[in-house]
Amino acid sequence: MPMSARHQRRQARRDERRDELKQAAIEIFHEHGYHAARVSQIVKKVGVAQGTFYLYFEGKQQLFAEIISDFLERVVTTVASWEPGAIDSREDLRDELTRVGLMLTHELLNHELSTAIFFNEAMAVAPELNELIRHFYETLQAMLSDFNRILCQRGLIAPMDFTILASMTIGMVERVIMERVVYGTLNEVEPRAIVDHLVMHFLTGTLEAIGPASRAGVPEDEEQPTDAALPLKA
Amino acid sequence: MPMSARHQRRQARRDERRDELKQAAIEIFHEHGYHAARVSQIVKKVGVAQGTFYLYFEGKQQLFAEIISDFLERVVTTVASWEPGAIDSREDLRDELTRVGLMLTHELLNHELSTAIFFNEAMAVAPELNELIRHFYETLQAMLSDFNRILCQRGLIAPMDFTILASMTIGMVERVIMERVVYGTLNEVEPRAIVDHLVMHFLTGTLEAIGPASRAGVPEDEEQPTDAALPLKA
Amino acid sequence: MPMSARHQRRQARRDERRDELKQAAIEIFHEHGYHAARVSQIVKKVGVAQGTFYLYFEGKQQLFAEIISDFLERVVTTVASWEPGAIDSREDLRDELTRVGLMLTHELLNHELSTAIFFNEAMAVAPELNELIRHFYETLQAMLSDFNRILCQRGLIAPMDFTILASMTIGMVERVIMERVVYGTLNEVEPRAIVDHLVMHFLTGTLEAIGPASRAGVPEDEEQPTDAALPLKA
Amino acid sequence: MPMSARHQRRQARRDERRDELKQAAIEIFHEHGYHAARVSQIVKKVGVAQGTFYLYFEGKQQLFAEIISDFLERVVTTVASWEPGAIDSREDLRDELTRVGLMLTHELLNHELSTAIFFNEAMAVAPELNELIRHFYETLQAMLSDFNRILCQRGLIAPMDFTILASMTIGMVERVIMERVVYGTLNEVEPRAIVDHLVMHFLTGTLEAIGPASRAGVPEDEEQPTDAALPLKA
DNA sequence: GATGAATGAGTTTTCATTCAT
DNA sequence: TATGAATGAAAACTCATTCAT
The missing domain is CATH 1.10.10.60 (Homeodomain-like)
Incomplete structure (x- = not known):
């Protein structure tokens, strides 16, 4: 018709x-x-x-819910674009994490206001909305847990509780994004640098230096602790 | 008198x-x-x-602010109890992180309701309160950045942007606590296991297995990826 | 447009x-x-x-202020209609005073309720309103003082403190109006009689009889005190 | 006992x-x-x-009523001290009016705050209190009317409506006192001068000059209008 | 579709007064 | 007598939503 x-x-x-x-x-x-x-x-x-x-x-609350819903959908869609298929090495993993991280970061920074609203307000509006948000986090965690499990099976990450790992990852990303979008703290840091830190921290915690992205606060002149100094667990 | x-x-x-x-x-x-x-x-x-x-x-809002303020104070006090003095090795570091992590976890779990209120509502009440919260995060970040810088100087962690690192750490902890306190997702996980994951993730990201704490979702029977399989950056 | x-x-x-x-x-x-x-x-x-x-x-108080303001404006407008230009004799003066007096009286009696509200309540509502009222009285006094000064220069009234005179005149009028509007005491007296009394009292105090307007309380039959009996100051 | x-x-x-x-x-x-x-x-x-x-x-309102009642009693007592007995001439009348006027003025100025409260607030507190005030004014008017009637019978003042006259007198006094006590307008004028004006205005309206008491606003240098210029009604 | 006047439920806060100690 | 903690009634005002035009 x-x-x-x-x-x-x-x-x-x-x-x-x-x-x-x-x-x-x-x-x-x-x-x-x-x-x-x-x-x-x-x-x-x-x-x-x-x-x-x-x-x-329909009303103020429904509109708010719609705004939040739009936001959540964008995030899920972006994260769901992950392609674990061709990842065979830690290099591949780092690259894929970086790719998705950049996409997500761009997505969020392109919708700064919605992002800020989500972090500041969304949980304090109405029980129905909290349900939606709860569901969003469950989805996200399930996706990440599954990814992690796959990665683990391929020997790319160590075994651990992947639910906790998923939460930690979500938290890292969230907080860093909040700092930038809500408070403007990291405004002068390149999104790329942020993503690098996130990815490296996921991969090796505080084991490896993140060189070129370093900025204020990094003791550049001082002798850098060498990798050798880092006692990796046997 | x-x-x-x-x-x-x-x-x-x-x-x-x-x-x-x-x-x-x-x-x-x-x-x-x-x-x-x-x-x-x-x-x-x-x-x-x-x-x-x-x-x-004085009123509903002032009381809410006081509740939040109490909460923030407890957190800051706990985190401030960190003792970097005697930390000379990664083992020491892990132990100290675990100690503080457990204290903080206990603190938060002992005041579950306040914790949940903080995460859900605090940002959506009043601008003055947002100021307070902003200040709290700034304090926390400053404390963590300083710790990290010290650790780096002692060669215990690799150099990077310590502000970002601080945010990531805060985010990890926050999200994991939220999952437990707000949603009850991790209720059956021992606080100790949660802290172990946080500490290990801070130290080595996904490089090292976190064994005994593992639970559902961890492929116990399957062959564990060996450390050897983890390509550490040279 | x-x-x-x-x-x-x-x-x-x-x-x-x-x-x-x-x-x-x-x-x-x-x-x-x-x-x-x-x-x-x-x-x-x-x-x-x-x-x-x-x-x-905007609210209860603002409405009250508006009602009072309307009232004051009407009074000032009426009093300001005084035309001293063509007054050359005491007869002229009496006529003009009577004219303005009647206008004012009609104005106030036509808005009895506002008048009563003004006298009873206006000063006890809010400081801002008191300011307005203070300004009203200042304006009124300035107007009357100026009139009196002109009259004095033309030899129509004797010299004295014209500020006090203005206050006395305002008070006379106010009280008589109040009696009628607030308490209904003078309800059976013609407005014209009231004005005659006001005008005559302004002009000659208690020196001259106010005949036809007389009512209860006036000893009609008794021998009237003659003018001769009134010892005018030399 | x-x-x-x-x-x-x-x-x-x-x-x-x-x-x-x-x-x-x-x-x-x-x-x-x-x-x-x-x-x-x-x-x-x-x-x-x-x-x-x-x-x-008993309570806030009862206390207020008592304060007002004290005030009214003082006024009535003072006014009631009038002694018409020995008044045989206009000179006597002027002296007696002045005496009472001064007493009243001193009384009111000695209790400035109560006076101000009475004028500003008393009518806007409670119906019962308004009754009291109404009664006060009725008493006052009755007293004054009686006085005036006596004076008239003795040929000291001209016949007119003595109720209106009483109101006018009360109004004159009230307003002048208010100006001084509530607004401070006449603060630099001697009480004596105020009373002189009141008395003279009662006696002769604007017919006679009030010399020594004159202050700003009085055209001192200019030729004073002579009494001759004042056309007294035959 | 668009308007904007009308609705009215709903909540914090104040403060005169009471009364157990 | 003195205290001061507790009471609880009471009212202005807001604002999301509706609906006649």
Whole structure:
């Protein structure tokens, strides 16, 4: 059933306005937080009447949930793009981790506001939403656990509790991203450097130096501890 | 200036009631979240009148802030108990990390509700509180960065960006604690095992097996990847 | 920029409703006094919801201030209509005083409730409002002082402290109006008689009889004190 | 029935504390107004506990009423001291008016705070109190009307509506006192000068100059309008 | 589709007063 | 007498949502 051109145009305009409202909402939610955000501020930003809002969204909370949902979907999609198939060595692993890490980082940095909203507000809005978020983390953990198990089977990582490992990995990434997006602490660090640190820490903890990415705080002049100094467990 | 016995008794009763109210508030905040929590629920739980609440606290928000502040203080105090002085080897380091990790874990698990409230709600209450939390993370990061720098100078960890490293460490710990406290995912895992994973991941990433702590998901029977299979960077 | 007919209609309805609410508020404030008056009583009287009130006014206090402000403005406007230009004799003066007096009296009696509210409540609501009232009295006094000064220069009134004179005049008028509006004491006295008394008292104090306006309490039959008996100061 | 010395001492201490509290209340009522005044502020000022207040007064409102009542009584007593007996000439009248006027003025200025409270707040506290005040004004008016009637019978003042005259007189006095006590406008004017103006205005309106008391605003250098210029009604 | 006026439920907080100690 | 902790009623105001135009 082909739609009429007229209907299509209408639909396009509808979608456009919907996006406008959603974008405005993201900005307002980011600025004030969910609870202090007012629907009146959102519609004012777009320049439409209060009632118009409800032509496009069921309500404030549903819109917030949608924003969070969009965000979660982007993250899952990105992480799911992992391709374990061709990974045969630790080099391959590092490269693949770096690839996915960069994708994820770019994704999150490209949607800074949503990212910040997610970390700051999402858990404090409504029980239903918490369910959604819980489900997201479960999915993520399952995916990572599975990956890790595969890697372990291939002898690429040591055996351990992969659920805990998954949590640790998620936490590392999350916190680093938060620092950058929410607080701006790591703004002057290249995303690449961040990803390098994440990947290397996953691979070798604090065993290996991460050279070129180093910045302030690294004792450059001082004699670097040699690898030899690192007593690897037999 | 010795207080009269009468005054002392009064003060003691005052403190007791204050604690009662605070504890009730923690439970209510945990159950409903800050915004859905009602002062009326708190006083009902303690069995006092509405007005009594305001004899002990300036208001709902101030009480919440105090609860969070208590929490943050406990964490900082615990982390600050780190003693880098006598650490001369990676073994020492592992032991000290384990010691502090266990303390912190116990601390957090002993105040599960506050911990959960902090992770879920704290950022979504009020800008002033966000300031406090921001300051907390800055303190924590500064402490960890300094530790890492010392460790590096002693050749115990490799050089890298210690700010990023600090964030990663904080994130790892946070996420694992959250999983346990907020979602109950890791409830059947011994705190000791959790700490072992955190410490080992900090030290060697995924290079080394964490044996006895292993649980579901770990391919016990399968041939373990040997250390030899792990290509350490030259 | 001509407004659409639709917009005009809306605005008209808006103004109407606003007036309705203000009028209801005047009645409630008059009946209960500012502090005992409830917003709920006001909206009930008009038959709208509680929230509607706040579409038209910032709050209870702001509405009260507006009512008082309206009142003060009417008074000042009336008093400012004084025309000293053509006054050359005491007869002229008496006529002009009578004219302005009647206008003011009518104005106040036409807004009895506001007048009563002003005298009873206005000073006990808020410091900001007291400022406004203070300014009102200052304006009034300045106007009257100036008038008196002009009259004195023309030889129509004797020299004295015109600030005190202004205060006395204001007080005379106020009290007489209060008696009538707040207490209903002088309800059966014609406004004209009231004004005659005010004017004559301003002009000659208790020197001259005010005949036809006399009512109960005046010893009609008794021998009137003759003017001769009045020892005018040399 | 003679009280024991012990009981007397107790009663004295009681009265003292009661007065202390009342005085503190006057200051607080003056500073904040009745509605914004807090019982807690009053007891704090005296340095006793909250409960103590209720050992001496039934409550906030009753105390306020008592303060107002004290005030009204002082005024009535003063005005009632009028002695019309020996007044046979306008000179006598002027002297007696001046005497009473000075007494009243001193009375009010000696209790500035109560006076200010009365004018600003008294009508806006409670209906019962308004009754009291109404009664006060009725008493005052009756007294003045009677006085005026006597004066008229003796040929000392012209016939007119003595109720209106009483109101005018009360208003004149009130307003002048208010200006001084509430706003401080006439602070640099001698009480004596104020009373002179009041008395002269009562006697001759604006017919006669009030010389030595004149201050700023009086055209001293300019030719004074002569009495001859004042066309007295035949 | 768009508007924006109207709705009204819902909650924190204050403070005069009481009363057990 | 004095204390001060406890009481609890009471009210202004907000804002998400609706619906007649």
